[in-house]
Amino acid sequence: MIEGRRLAGSLREHHRGSTTEFGTGMATVIGRSDSAEMALLRRALDDGGFEEGADPYGVRLLDAPLPPVPDWVEDGDGRVLVVACGERHPSGVWGLLAQGVEDVISWTGEETVAVVVARLERWREVDRVLSSRVVASLVHGGSAATRRLLVDLVELAVYGSGPILLVGETGTGKELAARLVHAVAEESASLVVVDCTTIVASLSGSELFGHEKGAFTGADRARAGAFAAADGGTLFLDEIGELPLALQVELLRVLQEGTYKRVGGDTWSRTRFRLVSATNRDLEEEQRQGRFRSDLYHRIASGIVRLPPLRERTDDLEDLFRHFLAEAAGRPLEVAPSVVALLHDRDYPGNLRELRQLAYAVAARHAGPGSVSPGDVPLQYRPAGPAADPPVPSRRLLDRAVRAGLSEGLSLPDLKTLVGDVAVEAALARCDGNVHRAAALLGVTDRAVQLRRQVPRPRAGKKAQ
Numbered sequence: 001m002i003e004g005r006r007l008a009g010s011l012r013e014h015h016r017g018s019t020t021e022f023g024t025g026m027a028t029v030i031g032r033s034d035s036a037e038m039a040l041l042r043r044a045l046d047d048g049g050f051e052e053g054a055d056p057y058g059v060r061l062l063d064a065p066l067p068p069v070p071d072w073v074e075d076g077d078g079r080v081l082v083v084a085c086g087e088r089h090p091s092g093v094w095g096l097l098a099q100g101v102e103d104v105i106s107w108t109g110e111e112t113v114a115v116v117v118a119r120l121e122r123w124r125e126v127d128r129v130l131s132s133r134v135v136a137s138l139v140h141g142g143s144a145a146t147r148r149l150l151v152d153l154v155e156l157a158v159y160g161s162g163p164i165l166l167v168g169e170t171g172t173g174k175e176l177a178a179r180l181v182h183a184v185a186e187e188s189a190s191l192v193v194v195d196c197t198t199i200v201a202s203l204s205g206s207e208l209f210g211h212e213k214g215a216f217t218g219a220d221r222a223r224a225g226a227f228a229a230a231d232g233g234t235l236f237l238d239e240i241g242e243l244p245l246a247l248q249v250e251l252l253r254v255l256q257e258g259t260y261k262r263v264g265g266d267t268w269s270r271t272r273f274r275l276v277s278a279t280n281r282d283l284e285e286e287q288r289q290g291r292f293r294s295d296l297y298h299r300i301a302s303g304i305v306r307l308p309p310l311r312e313r314t315d316d317l318e319d320l321f322r323h324f325l326a327e328a329a330g331r332p333l334e335v336a337p338s339v340v341a342l343l344h345d346r347d348y349p350g351n352l353r354e355l356r357q358l359a360y361a362v363a364a365r366h367a368g369p370g371s372v373s374p375g376d377v378p379l380q381y382r383p384a385g386p387a388a389d390p391p392v393p394s395r396r397l398l399d400r401a402v403r404a405g406l407s408e409g410l411s412l413p414d415l416k417t418l419v420g421d422v423a424v425e426a427a428l429a430r431c432d433g434n435v436h437r438a439a440a441l442l443g444v445t446d447r448a449v450q451l452r453r454q455v456p457r458p459r460a461g462k463k464a465q
């Protein structure tokens with residue numbers, strides 16, 4: 001059973017027939033499997049309908065001491081709960097959480113079984129939402145960072161009722177996140193979007209409050225504002241950091257008391273909405289500068305979700321590009337590897353919006369049935385070319401490095417190994433540590449990259465055997 005907020009109707013239907021795109025899919029409970037506590041837990045999980053090792057949502061009971069936790073925890077492969085049997089205050093709890101473990105529960109007696117089962121039930125429910133059509137149709141990009149973001153959003157949307165503040169650079173998907181919160185929690189009610197940069201000029205705030213006929217020049221008829229339109233639903237205040245101080249006071253009162261007056265009117269109206277706000281400003285700094293009220297900040301930020309910039313989720317690049325490309329072209333398109341390489345080579349200060357613009361520009365140039373090729377990429381998006389990296393100086397640099405190596409006593413095999421190591425290191429750095437992409441860039445197998453990482457570097461003066 002799901003407690004807390006109502007779950008939108010269509011989400012109850014699990015997205016069957018396809019593999020789970022965003023669902024974490026599996027929960028792992030780490031504890032000592034030979035203990036009496038774990039035996040109790042196993043029985044309770046069985047009664048609760050959790051199948052060990054089953055998809056789409058199952059449980060793994062893993063026998064592991066505390067810490068370390070398995071490597072895959074950091075890769076976001078499912079959610080992990082550590083049950084600390086016999087250790088009321090296990091050491092290294094914060095380290096485990098930093099490694100990606102979701103929570104550490106100390107065993108205090110049989111009642112702990114209910115705590116663990118309740119936690120897993122909630123995860124299973126959130127997983128169902130993540131696997132629903134509503135989520136799949138809105139959001140793309142299956143990186144671990146995106147999955148974590150979605151878990152946070154869905155938990156706040158479904159189980160929380162307080163205001164949510166979305167923070168992130170421009171184009172990171174804050175508005176999309178607001179739409180998602182609304183879709184999973186309040187599907188049938190209305191979502192009202194207000195861009196606070198547009199209400200700076202008027203100062204009266206009639207966009208929010210509405211106004212009576214004759215309230216100001218040009219108010220030739222009465223109009224309802226966003227507070228009225230959002231009643232029973234969600235109000236999304238985009239760029240809330242831009243809201244003038246005078247209106248911040250008014251908004252605070254509406255949030256606290258649920259009442260407001262239209263501009264030029266004198267009767268109080270009631271409203272109740274879920275508030276989602278977004279900003280790309282540092283609101284803590286804005287408070288220090290006296291530009292944002294602290295009391296309002298605490299009121300709007302009962303749940304804060306940070307939208308990571310694209311550079312922190314480069315694993316999403318290809319998936320998102322293909323999605324935007326298909327959106328623009330009206331059909332899926334194949335993409336040549338050189339275009340994929342270009343995607344990874346550039347920066348995206350405008351984040352997902354910039355990637356989307358690139359995809360639309362590419363789709364507009366692309367003709368015919370073949371793959372998207374380098375020629376489809378408009379000039380302004382192409383790399384500078386060989387002139388920016390002239391071969392002669394590079395050859396000279398290499399020449400100097402090889403001579404220095406020889407004078408330090410390195411052999412030709414040593415030098416070859418070094419060049420390989422340096423190339424792998426550079427490729428990994430360029431691909432944010434992603435082995436698969438680094439291997440593609442170097443034209444070698446993933447395993448070759450992994451092996452290189454482990455090869456000890458030859459030291460000067462020690463000839464290779």
Ligand SMILES: Nc1ncnc2c1ncn2[C@@H]1O[C@H](COP(=O)(O)OP(=O)(O)OP(=O)(O)O)[C@@H](O)[C@H]1O
Binds near residue numbers: 174176238280353
């Ligand atoms: N995960 C995603 N999957 C698919 N499309 C996305 C995703 N995130 C963002 N987008 C798309 O990227 C574009 C920019 O997103 P959005 O407008 O939500 O960003 P924003 O953070 O609100 O930007 P700004 O701060 O400039 O208002 C939109 O077209 C949006 O639909």
